[in-house]
Amino acid sequence: MTVWAALASPRYVISSWPWRSYAYLFTSVPMGAVSIVVLVGSAALSAVLSPILIGILMLTAFPLIGAAIGWVERRRAGLMLVDGIKSPHAKLPAGLTRRAKLTFRRREQASMRALGYGFVLGVFVWPLSALFAGISATVLLTTIAAPVIADGDQMGMGPWTMDTAGEGLVFLVLFGPVFYVVSSYLLGVIAGAEASLAKAMLGPRQEELQRNLAELRRSRLDLVDAFETERVRIERHLHDGVQQRLVGLTMTLGLAELDLPEGEGKRLVVKAHGEAEAALADLRAAVRGIHPRVLVDHGLEAAVREVADRMPLPVTLQLSIPTRLPGPIEAAAYFVVSEALANVAKHAQASTCEVTGWVDRDRLVITVQDDGVGGAQLGAGTGLTGLVTRLDALGGTLDVDSPPGGPTRLRMECPCRLGD
Numbered sequence: 001m002t003v004w005a006a007l008a009s010p011r012y013v014i015s016s017w018p019w020r021s022y023a024y025l026f027t028s029v030p031m032g033a034v035s036i037v038v039l040v041g042s043a044a045l046s047a048v049l050s051p052i053l054i055g056i057l058m059l060t061a062f063p064l065i066g067a068a069i070g071w072v073e074r075r076r077a078g079l080m081l082v083d084g085i086k087s088p089h090a091k092l093p094a095g096l097t098r099r100a101k102l103t104f105r106r107r108e109q110a111s112m113r114a115l116g117y118g119f120v121l122g123v124f125v126w127p128l129s130a131l132f133a134g135i136s137a138t139v140l141l142t143t144i145a146a147p148v149i150a151d152g153d154q155m156g157m158g159p160w161t162m163d164t165a166g167e168g169l170v171f172l173v174l175f176g177p178v179f180y181v182v183s184s185y186l187l188g189v190i191a192g193a194e195a196s197l198a199k200a201m202l203g204p205r206q207e208e209l210q211r212n213l214a215e216l217r218r219s220r221l222d223l224v225d226a227f228e229t230e231r232v233r234i235e236r237h238l239h240d241g242v243q244q245r246l247v248g249l250t251m252t253l254g255l256a257e258l259d260l261p262e263g264e265g266k267r268l269v270v271k272a273h274g275e276a277e278a279a280l281a282d283l284r285a286a287v288r289g290i291h292p293r294v295l296v297d298h299g300l301e302a303a304v305r306e307v308a309d310r311m312p313l314p315v316t317l318q319l320s321i322p323t324r325l326p327g328p329i330e331a332a333a334y335f336v337v338s339e340a341l342a343n344v345a346k347h348a349q350a351s352t353c354e355v356t357g358w359v360d361r362d363r364l365v366i367t368v369q370d371d372g373v374g375g376a377q378l379g380a381g382t383g384l385t386g387l388v389t390r391l392d393a394l395g396g397t398l399d400v401d402s403p404p405g406g407p408t409r410l411r412m413e414c415p416c417r418l419g420d
Helices: 003-007 015-049 055-058 062-079 098-106 109-144 165-202 207-260 263-290 293-297 300-310 327-348 383-391
Strands: 155-156 161-162 315-320 353-359 361-368 397-401 408-415
Touching: 003 015, 003 165, 015 062, 015 109, 055 062, 062 098, 062 109, 062 165, 098 315, 109 165, 109 207, 155 165, 161 165, 207 263, 293 300, 293 327, 300 315, 300 327, 300 353, 327 353, 327 361, 327 383, 327 408, 383 397
Parallel strands: 315 353
Antiparallel strands: 155 161, 353 361, 361 408, 397 408
């Protein structure tokens, strides 16, 4: 909820928002005072030292002062903005020295905007905050203390004069609630306006949002690449290490089986031989499930056909993918189809299934449709939830349309180029 939505609520005066408004306005005072002192002091020192080079160099550091003010103010804005203010600064490139990082920040437009906000905060904002919040808090505290102050001493409050504790108590009961309600709404509007100004000047612009989104996409692609690298390492270890040991074990047990005479010992060796062959078959299936070799060697269409051939129901394939796609995209599409077909076989009670795939304006589109009972949902134990996250990292989407009674239609879309 924003402060503006809270102001429209009848529960505003009994919520935490009036006190958050007080806190935001009162903390504006030291921040504004420090900002203007630092800015004016730095400008004066730069002017004094301008005959020598250091004075000119100090002027170039002003955007860094603005960046520091913006960093503090974006966090302080959390008192009034539930979601805070997102940083407009770009992510620092890796490998920069401390000096290079400062130079990078100094040249950003966001640092200059924060410097301008520091000037506005120091000249205009904090005096208004101190005036309204100070007067309101003073009157409110004086009203609360009226019964004590008026007891034995004359107390004047505007047109009212009180000589006794009883008169002070009457004044508190009659005037206190009214003033609290009026001042709470007034300070809420002022604090909300100040927070909105901070968000407008310190928040990211459209091009900065797009840049941050691109950086997020690149970081997620890095995670996908890291996953693929780890997957290749695990597959190589299983194929060249564990699998070869199991092959050697089965051969050794087979030779022992031939040399042993009939009896209990041979029976146990035969049993062990069978168990080793079963373990080897399971391992090969696991390796194939991690990343099938046919997908690497022959592409998505051949890998999907192999999955369809293992299905217990007829699967019609209509795939039109003219060229090989980037590895992460082919892998994501393969596992989506594989998981979807597995769900059809286990849960759909379908008699037929159809897989369709094509490339539409640099986007890979794949649909899986069955004539089953329907009722499928993403995130409801279908095994597709992780694939949604994987596709999202690639800029793709996964949708399921499965009304009760069927049919179920799963549609996947993904850019064909990782740079999109």
